[in-house]
Amino acid sequence: MRYLKKFLLIALAVLIAIQVPFIYRRYQLGKVAEKISASNASRIVRTDDKFDEYVGIIHAHTFLGGHSNAKFDELIKGANDAGVDFVMMTEHWSDDYDTSALTLNGKYGRTLFIGGNEIDTADGDRFLMIPGSAEAASLRKLSTDAVLAKLHAEHRLGLITYPERYKSWNASFDGIEVFSLHTSAKAINKFTGPFDILWSGRAYPQLTFAQYFRRPDANLAKFDEASQKRRLTLFTGTDAHSNIGFHLFGDDAGHKLLDIKLDPYAFSFSMARVHILLPKGTPLTRDSAVDAVKSGRFYIGIDAIGDTSGFRFSANESIYGDETPAANVQQLEVFVPVTSRVVLLMNGARVDERPATGEIAFATSGPGVYRVEVYRDDLGEPFSQMPWIMSNPIYLR
Numbered sequence: 317m318r319y320l321k322k323f324l325l326i327a328l329a330v331l332i333a334i335q336v337p338f339i340y341r342r343y344q345l346g347k348v349a350e351k352i353s354a355s356n357a358s359r360i361v362r363t364d365d366k367f368d369e370y371v372g373i374i375h376a377h378t379f380l381g382g383h384s385n386a387k388f389d390e391l392i393k394g395a396n397d398a399g400v401d402f403v404m405m406t407e408h409w410s411d412d413y414d415t416s417a418l419t420l421n422g423k424y425g426r427t428l429f430i431g432g433n434e435i436d437t438a439d440g441d442r443f444l445m446i447p448g449s450a451e452a453a454s455l456r457k458l459s460t461d462a463v464l465a466k467l468h469a470e471h472r473l474g475l476i477t478y479p480e481r482y483k484s485w486n487a488s489f490d491g492i493e494v495f496s497l498h499t500s501a502k503a504i505n506k507f508t509g510p511f512d513i514l515w516s517g518r519a520y521p522q523l524t525f526a527q528y529f530r531r532p533d534a535n536l537a538k539f540d541e542a543s544q545k546r547r548l549t550l551f552t553g554t555d556a557h558s559n560i561g562f563h564l565f566g567d568d569a570g571h572k573l574l575d576i577k578l579d580p581y582a583f584s585f586s587m588a589r590v591h592i593l594l595p596k597g598t599p600l601t602r603d604s605a606v607d608a609v610k611s612g613r614f615y616i617g618i619d620a621i622g623d624t625s626g627f628r629f630s631a632n633e634s635i636y637g638d639e640t641p642a643a644n645v646q647q648l649e650v651f652v653p654v655t656s657r658v659v660l661l662m663n664g665a666r667v668d669e670r671p672a673t674g675e676i677a678f679a680t681s682g683p684g685v686y687r688v689e690v691y692r693d694d695l696g697e698p699f700s701q702m703p704w705i706m707s708n709p710i711y712l713r
């Protein structure tokens with residue numbers, strides 16, 4: 317009996333000792349959260365801009381086409397609560413019905429929904445097709461080249477999802493999902509992750525997950541290589557399913573005790589988003605949003621670690637996504653709403669970097685594909701290692 321008591325006491329002490337780093341991490345996340353809310357409150361807002369900025373999500377699923385049991389009312393509430401202006405839905409195809417037509421299309425509350433599909437090709441490549449089509453299921457019988465030719469003839473986008481598995485790099489795809497929230501969530505350490513969620517998940521849900529984000533080096537390298545051949549867009553995909561979770565006890569009727577959903581829509585739609593620009597006064601519609609994505613007039617904002625709204629990267633009258641003669645451009649201008657470190661890349665190589673608040677300018681060095689990554693050094697590691705902002709390029713020809 318005495319041995320048992322001793323053993324239990326030691327086990328208890330070990331269990332408590334294991335928790336110490338996670339309790340300390342919760343304290344650290346609290347400090348980061350304070351810095352973020354202070355910087356959000358003191359953001360510089362520019363009013364002389366020629367654009368209206370809209371925040372959106374690309375790549376989201378519901379119960380249609382499987383992999384999720386989330387319903388439309390959850391999706392609408394989540395999108396509205398997260399304050400997103402549009403969601404590009406990418407339902408899996410079905411042989412029996414048109415999932416892109418049956419998913420949400422049109423405006424619900426403040427959010428515009430655009431029905432699209434996630435499709436496969438005979439070459440084993442996977443794309444987000446936006447807008448979607450009744451032919452989504454049959455595209456899997458066509459080659460990647462044939463699928464993309466068809467999509468372009470029909471004015472649809474063909475965006476690479478899961479670039480790590482993609483093969484047809486010479487095909488005429490429109491963009492690359494360089495950062496996937498879903499893929500990042502799956503990379504969370506299976507042993508330490510649950511303790512972080514236990515201690516910090518309720519108080520700081522965004523930061524608890526964002527601390528595992530890392531710069532997507534391999535995908536950005538692929539983008540940098542491909543974008544030197546032609547204009548392309550980089551984007552973040554949410555791949556929201558609202559289906560990652562666990563429960564302790566349950567029965568076959570679906571009654572669950574301690575049922576915790578780790579990725580409700582309001583949460584995943586607040587983490588990593590695309591910020592598109594439309595000329596001032598242009599209404600946000602399915603066509604204007606698709607055009608902005610096609611032309612790369614947007615940037616990726618990891619809004620989980622601070623509101624990125626208002627970021628600009630421009631050259632004279634040109635903005636990210638645009639192509640302009642190099643001879644006309646002496647400098648590239650960047651505007652950041654809070655103090656951060658701005659890194660300029662040319663053809664994928666870092667050519668300059670500077671701490672900045674508000675507006676700064678970089679000298680150009682001739683024709684090339686220029687893009688910007690912005691880092692929040694003030695938040696410390698690991699947050700300072702993940703780009704807070706990734707812009708689409710300006711192409712100087």
Ligand SMILES: [Zn+2]
Pocket residue numbers: 375377406434555
């Ligand atoms: Zn998906």
